[in-house]
Amino acid sequence: MNGYGGDQIRAAERPHLDAGEPLMQRAADGLARIVGDLLDDPAVRPGDGPGSVLLLVGSGDNGGDALFAGARLAADGRRVTVLRVGSRVHAAGLAAALDAGARLVDDPSGAPGQARPAADVLAAVARWGDRGPAAVATDAALDADLVLDGILGIGVRGAAALRSPAREVVAAVRQLARDQRAPFVVAVDVPSGIDVDTGAIADDHVLQADVTVTFGGVKAGLLRGPGATLAGRIELVDVGIGADLQAVEPLVRT
Template sequence: MVHGWSAEQVRAAEAPHLEAGEPLMQRASDGLAEAVRGLLRDSGRWPAPVVLLVGSGSNGGDALFAGAGLAADGCPVTVVPTGSRVHEAGLAAATGAGAVTDDPAAWDTPEGAGRRLQETGAAVLLDGLVGTGTSADPALRGRARDVVEALLPSLRQPGAPAVVAVDVPSGVGPDDGSVPDPAVLPATLTVTFGGHKAGLLLEPAAGLAGEVVLVDIGLLPDLARMTPLVTR
């Protein structure tokens, strides 16, 4: 039996830990990096190139800190920033470990995205574009949507990189599993933090999440005192 929690419930569970100064992002990113290592080792490619699709929020920070760990292990890491800002400490950590930042404009057409996938040799795309957020409409917008739409044709080809979603696949409803726009990267693996998000247990989002792995960052006792949104 798996319990699924709303984004609001997870944020409420996080609040006292954040107030106490606990390193929740570091716990999440460490678990994310370890999941990527396992995926690559299972595929027989380790170390291997990883591309980080990075948005403006905390999911982008999770991706960047995980990328720092992977780069330190010898994986060539490329950062593709798609938002209006970037998590500065995460970017500094990734860059300090050897990651390089690419121009997102090189990724926003199918031809460009396909060419950059070949040039980077990406074995994994880390989807850290958006997370649970606060918007009623989870659909991607702006450059993030352009990059995802450009990547989709290449991901349908043989030998395409695996997609690892950070917390939830970007563009799906974390509470209701809705997919209001088809611009979503189907994940091979979703690494979710703290507790399963309800939307990962509901269609159509569940069909885009691939295998779901939970990273315990210390919230489970807090969530256990709440009534889950979904139980499967």
């Protein structure tokens, strides 16, 4: 399995994006298919019914991937809830998810797609109520069969420490894992907070994934460093850049 750097992935994607190819839609379709299969796997979810998914959604395209996948899952009858943990949200992805029947856990970040100054973000976080983001996340995660980690993707350089409220949300789900009450966790492209090239982490506020669904090419950080132990099983979704990646030397060969 070859592992590619974030810059290599972005360079491979660029001509396809410039040509108008729907790479995000392909990624979301593949992600939704894999999550649907997991929800139907008795080893993952032994209960009856369609299953439920909690989306942890950050500000960037990683959150957009999660939201468009959530829209497909909701359209298939899955119960989908969205917990926004960034200063803004992918507007089209959120609209698609809500139109398909997903629901918002709360409203910490204001209008869809709207960037907000830091002071406004802190004020918005206060509207989580007296219970705070950790308690809200705990209840939402306990009510879900599967959690999608769509907080940070390859757009972040280096090992990124999560900021509030994402930090508190991840800490809450990690505590459920220690208590053996955590739902199944799927990372969107990479576990949020790892360096996509080296697998390094800034601190221990990274959500351990049972499965990482990665797009286009396997990221090098999923194969080395702490990232290799946090990624779980790796599933690769073909978005149409495989031939482009074959022309470059990967950062990791295994």
